[in-house]
Amino acid sequence: MLEALETQDVLGDGLITADALRAAGINAHAVDLLVKRGELRRLRRGWYALGAKWKAVGSDGQYCLFARATAGAAKRPMVLSHHSAAAMHGLPLIGAWPATVHALAPDAQGGSSHRLVTTHRAAADPNTTLITGVAVTSLARTLVDMAAGCSFLTGVTMIDHVLHQESRRVMAGAGNPGVPTITKAILFAELEAARPRTGRQAAERAITFADELSANxxxxxxxxxxxxxxxxxxxxxxxxxxxxxxxxxxxxxxxxxxxxxxxxxxxxxxxxxxxxxxxxxxxxxxxxxxxxxxxxxxxxxxxxxxxxxxxxxxxxxxxxxxxxxxx
Known part of the structure; x- marks a missing residue:
């Protein structure tokens, strides 16, 4: 049975669905036993991860698995944003990740929060990217959203991290051809395009204060x-x-x-x-x-x-x- 679980783990890149478990001949009773023994971790209804992998990836990886499972279970295509996009982009967060998955809802009348998903009424991001098969806001848009909607510390920490990584890539000559290096100018331009309903001044302050020399x-x-x-x-x-x-x-x-x-x-x-x-x-x-x-x-x-x-x-x-x- 463990071999079957590991196979499904590989096929799902860390995620295992209830349908995949049934197809592998593992019934609901067996799944419950695996969860109780810690061999499986239930992320949400119908979505699982190997218990050992769940422990090994730490809080950042655990939140990414939860976000990916939630996006996979959504009835309509979902674009992860804010904290969820930040986690998928590998941005550092001082503190705990939220209990919900954050997503854009450009056509909604207002942001809303459900048990597992928090939606944000905001301008659509024309530059979304796929990470592990899930659509997320671009790195620049994610930084702007976090700087506008979170604390000064959170915004600065994430922007510092990206500016530092980008400067190291430029110095090493390892930039991606055709992909502009993220700079403060790029972030200010992204802020203009995103037009956040609130937090514009907070985002401007965080971008201005950020420094590529801050190493961690x-x-x-x-x-x-x-x-x-x-x-x-x-x-x-x-x-x-x-x-x-x-x-x-x-x-x-x-x-x-x-x-x-x-x-x-x-x-x-x-x-x-x-x-x-x-x-x-x-x-x-x-x-x-x-x-x-x-x-x-x-x-x-x-x-x-x-x-x-x-x-x-x-x-x-x-x-x-x-x-x-x-x-």
Whole structure:
């Protein structure tokens, strides 16, 4: 039976329908037992995923599976938008994904929310794209919708991510021929075309504040905190040339010669960063790097997720460390 489930998993690219299970000779009673044992995960009525795969893909992948199942079960073609499109495009979200699937409804009289689907009355997107067989709003439109309809943090985090990825592709010469690189200008043009009913100023603010030099969601979170808590926005990815080597730092307040770094511990787990070293070796290398930089600045401070997510504690931390206030 497990072999049959794995076959259906491959055929459905991670999704397994009740019809496919019946065709494979697995009746409703057997399905219930598989769900109880955790070998199958029921996403919604008539749609399943392998239990092991569900656990392995994490919250981002789980929301994508749910969105794809909901689109597959829809009676009419559905264009995923907002959070659902963001998840399908692989955009980072600080916080939890919603409990419903978001979709465009250009012809509706107004947005609505049902048990599993939230629809948005908005201009149709002429540039929708297919991801794993599901229609979703274009990457540029998705960023604009999220910036207009969500928090400043969410908008900035996602736009930072795309601008950073796009800049890296351009530098590597890996852009797609005929596909324009997403820039702030492209996003402002998309905002004009989308004409959101609300949130236009919020979207403009997020696009303006976004920075391609912000390398990950934690760095974006920290920058948003600096802005919201009225601290000076530092320079990003500043290079220090010392003894024939170059060192880049996350944040540099040049006026007071202060370095700040977001330490999300990702560098201690990602294979690309580990480069064959063990965790101890990576930590020692970071300490050695900090020792090299300290003589050239007045201070070198680090923080992580827990501190940056707590606005009150982060405010006190920044005050205590002498981070300059915004003028």
């Amino acid at each position: 969601a934690g760095e974006s979170l920290s920058r948003v905190r600096f802005e919201e808590l009225k601290f000076e926005i530092p320079e990003l990815q500043v290079r220090f040339d010392i003894a024939g080597r170059s060192y880049f730092v996350d944040y540099f307040w040049r006026g007071v010669r202060k370095i700040g770094e977001f330490d999300g511990h990702i560098k201690y787990t990602r294979a690309a960063v580990m480069n064959g070293k063990d965790v101890v070796g990576v930590v020692v290398a970071e300490k050695d790097r900090e020792s090299v930089l300290r003589p050239y600045v007045t201070s070198f401070d680090r923080w992580g997720w827990n501190l940056a997510l707590n606005a009150d504690e982060f405010y006190r931390f920044l005050c205590e460390k002498g981070v300059p206030r915004a003028r």
